[in-house]
Amino acid sequence: MTRVCVIGIGHTDFNSMTPGMGWKEFMYEACNKAYMDAGIDPRRDIDSFITCAEDYWEGFSIFDEFVPDQIGALLRPCCTVCGDGIYGLGNAYMQIQTGLMNVVSIEAHSKASDLLTYGDIMLHAFDPIYDRPVSGPVQRPNYAGSPSYTEESPKPLVGASDEKERIHPYFLAGLEMQHYLRKTKTTEEQCAMVAVQNKRNAFSNPYADYELNISVDDVMKSEYCFSPLKNLDVSPTVDGAVCFVLASEDFAREIGAEPIYLSGFGWSSETPWLSTRGMEADYAKKASKMAYKMAEIKQPTRQIDLVEVDDRFTYKQLQHLEALGFAGEGQAGRLIEDGSLDIDGWLPTNPSGGSLGVGNCLEATGLQKSLEIVTQLRGHAGKRQIADAQTGLAQSWRGIPSGSGAVAIFTRG
């Protein structure tokens, strides 16, 4: 079986808003940089193109139809994975393993600032019959076109009891955080430390947009938005696009690329029913198990030099570290306390600044995290470089209200 290498990475700047750039130009920029990085011509050298996107985030239907021109994929095999960027890496890996494709491009992006109704779009991901109405009133559809529809048809508001406003869907993170704190005896202060550290790490990352020098006290004093979740526990959204180019080992050798291997990946989905779903990131446990097996990792704490884990909410970083096997239940809080997760600690975590420091880039989250791992393994991470990094892990979660996630492991050859 051939091994699969990362031969190119590219990304735009990450900014809280980018009104001067069209989303296609944004994607073009990230892809162009990745192709330049790999030293290849996409019109000649890339066999297959994968974008990772979700129609609702984009604002139009059938996203894959809008893709080929800005990524160099016109009249070439091209498809969209409706999911996080790491799912795209996994699909590219498999395409290369079939022998059918030699070089594959993977792109994911966020233009979150173009969304005028971010919270409402996320509410559309809640079960429409049982869960969504609890958040509050929505205009009932007018059924235009149906035989019983008239202009006078009543259009009552649908929602729980006498609610006048819709609750932001992040309430679900508030519930899950309460579960995590109660079950593991982790404290709100330990979660606050995650925000402090990640936002501080972001100072050393030129493309991070939410670097901040704050104290645990600042986080603790920030207002509760969904208790026990506070405003500074939440990663703000950011615009950014990332592109990866993967290739077979033979092709990578041919062009003299630095040998960074995608050595393992995994993905898993829990039930979408909140009624029966657990709140313990089982998706991350399963996905990492699959990735460890593929990458022949038996002791993650010894064999992995750095990790980028999903930290869209502070507690998520701690919960995910436990789910990935880097700490026992309720022990991740101690790791943030004792400096283990610092850039010079034994388990450097989110050296890029993570979503708290870089920003929440929606479906590009997994690729942003993979970007950091590959940059570190190449030794190009500048001030935040982790010495002798050989193996790194990137993990992403699909965000509220999902119970899905993926893991990718990269190894320096």
Place this chain on the structure above:
Amino acid sequence: MTFTEKQTDPTAPTHWRGNMQADYLYPNGVAGDKFFKHLKNNDNFLATVCPDCEKIFFPPRLYCEDCFVEIPGENWIEVPATGTVRLFTTATINAHGKKMETSKTIGLIDIDKTDGAMLGIIKSSEMDKDLLGLKVKAILRPREQREGTIKDILYFEEI
């Protein structure tokens, strides 16, 4: 820099402001239909029991997600419209990211005699009360006003 030209005047960018007309009928399905029709005329809930693992689904489903087997008609049971607060949060931010006029307490409530839970608004006279483990009951609309949707459950309150 990828492009030779970039916008540098912050007042220059223009846009098209659009929206998505996206209305749907979401069928309740066979299981949901039975559940909501029952709720319209009764003050308790329906649930289904997996014939293999005996997991009790609330809201009821026609199949077991663990065993992947069909749940037969005789495995429908009635359960009380009561439960225990497993988790709760006080929400202060609305879907637009702005502070709400009044905060709301939303809970995940384990429904009695089932393995299922549901989201619900919890009303309590005491602000800042620790609601974990609280026994609650669903306050339903008066029967004549019910329409056979989740909206018939107005909120939950302490028993």
